[in-house]
Amino acid sequence: MRWAKRLKILLFLYLLVFGSMAQAQEGSRFIPHSIGVYFTPQGQDFFAQDLEGLFYNNGISINQAYFGKFQYETQEKYLEEMIPNQHQLANVIRTLREGIARYLVGLELGKHKFQIDFEDLDVAINWRELGIEIIDPQLFDDELESNTPTLTMNLNLEVDRFQLSVGKVRARDINHPIFGEIGLDDLMISMQQNGPALYLNLPVNFYSSEKKGFYVEVGTPDMNLEALNLGMEYRPPMILPSVELNINGHSITVNQDEVELLFNEQKEQIFQTAQRELQIWADENAAAFINQVAMKKIDSGLIETNTMLPPGAPNIFARNFEWGLKVAGIDMFGDHLHIGLDGFVTDPTQSNDFDLDQSLQAQALPHMNSSKLQGRDLALSLNQGFVNKIIKLSSLRGYFSHVELDAGESIKLTKTPVLKLDQKKPALQIEVEYEVEGIQGWFVKNPIRISFDLMVDFVADAQGQISLIGRGVNLDTVFLDSKYIRLFTSKVRAAAKDEIKEMQSDLDGYVIMEGLPLPDALFGIPMIKKNAEIDKNGHLLIYLDFLKY
Amino acid sequence: MKTIYKTVCSGLVLLLLTLTAQAGTQVGAFSVRGLEKYSGAKLSLYYVSGRPAGLGTNGQEIHVNKVLKGPEKYRITGDGVVAIKSVNVPRDGWTSYNYLIFVVHTQPAHALTNPDYRNGRVTRDPVRYYESDVNIEYSKVNNSFEYKTYKTSREVQQGGSIDL
Numbered sequence: 018m019r020w021a022k023r024l025k026i027l028l029f030l031y032l033l034v035f036g037s038m039a040q041a042q043e044g045s046r047f048i049p050h051s052i053g054v055y056f057t058p059q060g061q062d063f064f065a066q067d068l069e070g071l072f073y074n075n076g077i078s079i080n081q082a083y084f085g086k087f088q089y090e091t092q093e094k095y096l097e098e099m100i101p102n103q104h105q106l107a108n109v110i111r112t113l114r115e116g117i118a119r120y121l122v123g124l125e126l127g128k129h130k131f132q133i134d135f136e137d138l139d140v141a142i143n144w145r146e147l148g149i150e151i152i153d154p155q156l157f158d159d160e161l162e163s164n165t166p167t168l169t170m171n172l173n174l175e176v177d178r179f180q181l182s183v184g185k186v187r188a189r190d191i192n193h194p195i196f197g198e199i200g201l202d203d204l205m206i207s208m209q210q211n212g213p214a215l216y217l218n219l220p221v222n223f224y225s226s227e228k229k230g231f232y233v234e235v236g237t238p239d240m241n242l243e244a245l246n247l248g249m250e251y252r253p254p255m256i257l258p259s260v261e262l263n264i265n266g267h268s269i270t271v272n273q274d275e276v277e278l279l280f281n282e283q284k285e286q287i288f289q290t291a292q293r294e295l296q297i298w299a300d301e302n303a304a305a306f307i308n309q310v311a312m313k314k315i316d317s318g319l320i321e322t323n324t325m326l327p328p329g330a331p332n333i334f335a336r337n338f339e340w341g342l343k344v345a346g347i348d349m350f351g352d353h354l355h356i357g358l359d360g361f362v363t364d365p366t367q368s369n370d371f372d373l374d375q376s377l378q379a380q381a382l383p384h385m386n387s388s389k390l391q392g393r394d395l396a397l398s399l400n401q402g403f404v405n406k407i408i409k410l411s412s413l414r415g416y417f418s419h420v421e422l423d424a425g426e427s428i429k430l431t432k433t434p435v436l437k438l439d440q441k442k443p444a445l446q447i448e449v450e451y452e453v454e455g456i457q458g459w460f461v462k463n464p465i466r467i468s469f470d471l472m473v474d475f476v477a478d479a480q481g482q483i484s485l486i487g488r489g490v491n492l493d494t495v496f497l498d499s500k501y502i503r504l505f506t507s508k509v510r511a512a513a514k515d516e517i518k519e520m521q522s523d524l525d526g527y528v529i530m531e532g533l534p535l536p537d538a539l540f541g542i543p544m545i546k547k548n549a550e551i552d553k554n555g556h557l558l559i560y561l562d563f564l565k566y
Numbered sequence: 567m568k569t570i571y572k573t574v575c576s577g578l579v580l581l582l583l584t585l586t587a588q589a590g591t592q593v594g595a596f597s598v599r600g601l602e603k604y605s606g607a608k609l610s611l612y613y614v615s616g617r618p619a620g621l622g623t624n625g626q627e628i629h630v631n632k633v634l635k636g637p638e639k640y641r642i643t644g645d646g647v648v649a650i651k652s653v654n655v656p657r658d659g660w661t662s663y664n665y666l667i668f669v670v671h672t673q674p675a676h677a678l679t680n681p682d683y684r685n686g687r688v689t690r691d692p693v694r695y696y697e698s699d700v701n702i703e704y705s706k707v708n709n710s711f712e713y714k715t716y717k718t719s720r721e722v723q724q725g726g727s728i729d730l
Contacts, residue, residue: 052621073662074718076615076631083657322681322688326625334713337625339681339688363688397621538622 046372047343048406050382051360053398053556054539055353060394063542063563068147074541080142087135093128093192130192137184145214146175153349166222166234167348177214180207187256200256205249212246219307225346235307243296247288255280319344327364328407328534329416338410339363351387360403364410373409377435378402379555393547394563397536398556401438409433420449420529431466436473439555442491444470445529460509465501467513470494471524475533475557481545483535483559487527490517535559590656591663594724595649601670601730602646604712609648610637610669610676614693615661616716628665628716629680630693633700634658637669637676647727658696663719668730670713677708 056064064071072079091099096114097107114126150171187200208215220236260271324337340362347356363370383398390396411417412433419427432448448468453461472488495514502509538544543564550558593613601609613635616628635655640648655663669676679690692704702708715730722728 073664075617076661076664077617078657078660078662081657082660084659085656320683321620322683323619323623323629324625324627324681325623333625337627341683341688342620365688534624536621536623538618540620541618541622 046361046363046370047359048361048373048378048400048402049359050345050357050379050398051400051403052342052358053383053385053396054356054358055350055385055390055396055398056356057390057393057395058352059392060563061354063394065148071540071542079147080144082140084135084138087138089133089135090191091129091131093130095128096126099129124195127192129190131188132191133186133188135183135186137182139180139182141178141180142176143178144175145177146173146216148173151349151354155349164224167225167346168223168354170221170223172217172219172221174217174219175214176208176216178208179215180205182206197258198256199258201251202256203250203252205251207248209246209248213241213244215245216241223347225348231344231346233308233311235304235311237304238299240296240299242299243289243292245292247292249284249288253277325362326534327411327414327416328530329411330414331416335414336364336366338407339365350385353385353387353390357382360400362403362406362410364413367410367413373402373406377405377437379439381554383552383556383558384554385552385558389548389550389558389560393560395539395544395561397559397561398552399535399559401436401555401557404436404557408436432468437470437555438551438557439553442470442472443474443551444472444491444494445485445487446470446494457512460502460504462501462503465497465513467517468494468496469517471529473529475549475551477546477548481537481547482532483546483549484528485530485533487524487529489521489525492518539563590654591719593653593655593719593722595652596722596724597650597727598648598668598730599727600646601642601648601713602644604642604670605644605646607642607670607672607712608674608676609640609642610671610678611640611650612636612667612669612678613638613653613655613663613719614665614667615658615663616665616667627681627714628667630667630678631661632658633678633693633695634661634663635696637678637700637702642670652724656696665716665718666722667716668714669711671711673707673710675702675708676711677702677704679704679709 069079095111097110117124117126150173152169152171154166154169183201183204185200185202186204187198189198190196216239218239222234222236223231224234225231254273255277257271257273257276259273262269320341320343322339322341324339326333327335327338340360342358342360345357345359347354349355379400379402385396385398408417412430417430417434419429429450430447431450435446437444437446446468448466450464450466452458452464470491472491474486474488475483476486477483492514495510495517497510497513499506535546536544537546544561545564546559546561548560552558598609601607612630612633614628614633615631617631618628619626634657635653638650638653640650642648657663667678669678678693680693682689682691690709692702713730717728
């Protein structure tokens with residue numbers, strides 16, 4: 018069904034976004050919807066095909082884990098308090114403890130604090146299913162309520178093989194060292210082949226509101242922990258404390274073989290009890306626990322930071338800019354999954370950052386045309402404001418002070434170029450310095466500065482590079498300030514316009530910047546840019562395909 | 567028949583995963599070239615579990631989840647070629663070894679950092695190391711470098727050479 022597209026991509030995004038991003042703070046100079054990512058159904062499938070490889074590319078192993086040494090400590094509690102929902106057993110233990118305290122001297126049982134050491138702990142998982150069902154709730158609600166999620170995601174996991182092996186387990190009560198240690202060697206716990214697969218279904222709702230911004234709510238997980246058929250093996254004998262009673266000089270010892278036999282007889286029941294308790298915890302507390310952990314991060318925003326080579330830098334050794342993206346919203350655009358990202362970019366060599374003028378930023382979300390996405394894996398939208406901030410930072414380093422022309426000539430740029438895509442004739446607004454020569458020079462105060470709109474277009478080549486191409490000067494925008502004119506203002510201005518008019522044919526098709534430094538990979542998956550176009554709301558739209566890697 | 571085949575295969579996969587877990591990943595010897603201009607400088611090599619930028623661009627850094635092996639230290643000689651010895655990269659938790667980070671520096675020790683974000687600005691945070699005895703003091707001097715780049719673990723072939 019169209020509304021329910023099985024995705025694996027969001028699981029990946031979810032883990033990356035919520036698992037490893039730093040927390041954003043107030044005061045950041047974020048440009049709203051700096052970048053929009055639109056995954057088509059075809060692009061979603063690409064992710065789904067090799068989720069394991071995708072995680073690997075990002076340094077995560079999802080089918081195996083290894084811990085050389087691992088220690089776990091319980092909270093300090095009386096033994097009966099460690100057995101929830103087992104009131105009968107708890108009462109027996111309490112009575113026993115009180116009896117020991119009353120009748121035996123030299124054995125005081127207080128609160129226990131168990132410490133368990135694991136060595137060579139190895140986990141291996143075989144995923145039968147690892148996916149996500151995406152539901153666009155907006156398609157169901159005729160009258161949308163304010164609390165309708167923008168997107169609902171059902172996380173579906175199914176494990177048909179699971180194996181946990183531990184080289185050595187040793188447990189002790191650090192409050193009662195008298196008991197020594199109990200333990201097992203070469204312990205192996207695994208799902209039995211004739212048993213059911215472990216499944217987990219977790220509903221996750223994404224919301225976006227003016228009051229609370231972007232947030233996530235996790236529902237109660239549906240899982241079958243209790244039904245699992247787990248088996249356990251270990252290399253005997255068990256490590257048990259040596260217990261010896263002395264009655265009038267006669268020594269009585271505990272038969273360790275019988276204790277071990279009892280453990281083996283009861284191990285199935287022990288597993289069932291543990292599984293039942295975990296199931297109860299999952300049913301009653303897991304959602305609240307996950308929401309608490311997730312919202313701690315999401316409440317204050319999430320941001321991923323990295324570095325980029327400044328456009329126009331003379332070489333790769335230039336100090337990189339620093340930039341960051343924050344998830345601002347996740348929703349559906351038709352069949353396409355849309356992730357909106359607010360962004361910032363700064364220059365670490367500049368002590369003070371600055372806000373970009375609102376007029377230089379896109380004032381609305383991109384007007385994405387669904388038909389243009391046909392046959393592509395994804396599209397990216399780049400807010401002109403984000404691009405302008407980068408250009409401004411490069412300009413401040415002097416990278417865009419000159420534009421090299423053919424025949425070794427260059428034009429001096431006297432203002433930071435501004436990209437304006439949200440106007441009738443999208444253009445790069447520039448101001449150049451020019452020395453008027455000959456008799457005409459008598460009528461001006463050299464050097465003069467002329468500003469104009471150089472109309473632009475973005476063109477992709479067969480190699481997947483996008484270049485910024487000039488489409489001539491918008492003559493209506495040519496401006497020469499009167500402070501540069503000595504005599505005959507109108508005639509001088511007309512002459513300046515004529516001069517630029519003569520250059521029109523040269524500027525139509527002129528490559529302003531070849532191979533723009535645009536994103537070329539998504540989470541490590543290389544992409545090839547197939548097409549680009551200008552969005553009238555002030556965004557550059559890039560259509561891309563993933564490359565096999 | 568199909569079910570039996572799948573069961574056997576799954577079992578073998580699990581067995582192999584278990585057997586390879588403790589051994590880690592053996593990375594064979596290889597050489598790097600193209601460092602002539604840094605003759606006399608030091609090369610610190612980190613074998614890491616890391617992730618690229620969500621949207622990769624020129625100049626991006628690998629965000630290091632954990633340094634699994636290293637820094638392995640080498641001296642760059644006049645011909646700009648450095649012979650990298652074979653190492654065993656250990657497994658650790660849910661991480662996977664997937665990147666090598668090469669840093670050319672002149673100070674005695676280099677401290678690898680990740681870009682992070684706190685209190686409204688980008689910060690540099692020291693990375694985590696698998697080997698607990700690695701103790702490189704983080705300072706502006708130790709964080710500095712002449713040249714830094716990375717390769718994926720798949721790009722490094724035993725006995726091969728790569729251009730930096």
